[in-house]
Amino acid sequence: MQGERFEKGLEVRRSVLGPEYVDKSLQNADDFNMPLQELVTEYCWGEVWTREGLPRKTRSMLNLAMLTALxxxxxxxxxxxxxxxxxxxxxxxxxxxxxxxxxCGVPAGVESFKIAQEVFKEENL
Known part of the structure; x- marks a missing residue:
C-alpha cells in the first residue's frame, strides 16, 4: 500500500471525500477487500483525479451525473x-x-434530489 501514486491518491481522496470516511474505509479493510481499497486509491484517485485535464469541480459534476445514471x-x-x-x-x-x-429517467432524478436534500440538511445548507 505504498508508492507515490497511492500517496497522491490518498491525499486527493481525503480532500474530496473527507479524511474520516477514507480513514475508516482503510481501517475497516481486511485481507479480502484491501486490494480494492488500494486499487481505488491508486488508480481512481491517484491516476485519474490527479490529472490536469479537468478541475476537481468538473470531475465531481460528472460523477454526480454518472452515479445518478447508474x-x-x-x-x-x-x-x-x-x-x-x-x-x-x-x-x-x-x-x-x-x-x-x-x-437517465425521472425516477433516477427523483432519487438524486432526495439524497441531495438529505445531504443538504445534514450539512446545514
Whole structure:
C-alpha cells in the first residue's frame, strides 16, 4: 500500500471525500477487500483525479451525473458531499440532477434530489 501514486491518491481522496470516511474505509479493510481499497486509491484517485485535464469541480459534476445514471445511492451521497467540498453549489447540483432526470429517467432524478436534500440538511445548507 505504498508508492507515490497511492500517496497522491490518498491525499486527493481525503480532500474530496473527507479524511474520516477514507480513514475508516482503510481501517475497516481486511485481507479480502484491501486490494480494492488500494486499487481505488491508486488508480481512481491517484491516476485519474490527479490529472490536469479537468478541475476537481468538473470531475465531481460528472460523477454526480454518472452515479445518478447508474443508480448508486450510497456513492451519490458520498460524492454530493465531495462536490460541495470541490466548490459545487446547491444550484449547480440541482441543475445536474434536472439534466440527469431527462437523460437517465425521472425516477433516477427523483432519487438524486432526495439524497441531495438529505445531504443538504445534514450539512446545514
Amino acid at each position: 443508480n448508486r445511492p450510497h456513492e451519490l451521497n458520498l460524492h454530493i458531499r465531495g462536490a460541495l467540498r470541490n466548490g459545487c453549489t446547491k444550484e449547480e447540483i440541482k441543475e445536474i440532477f434536472l439534466q440527469a432526470a431527462i437523460y
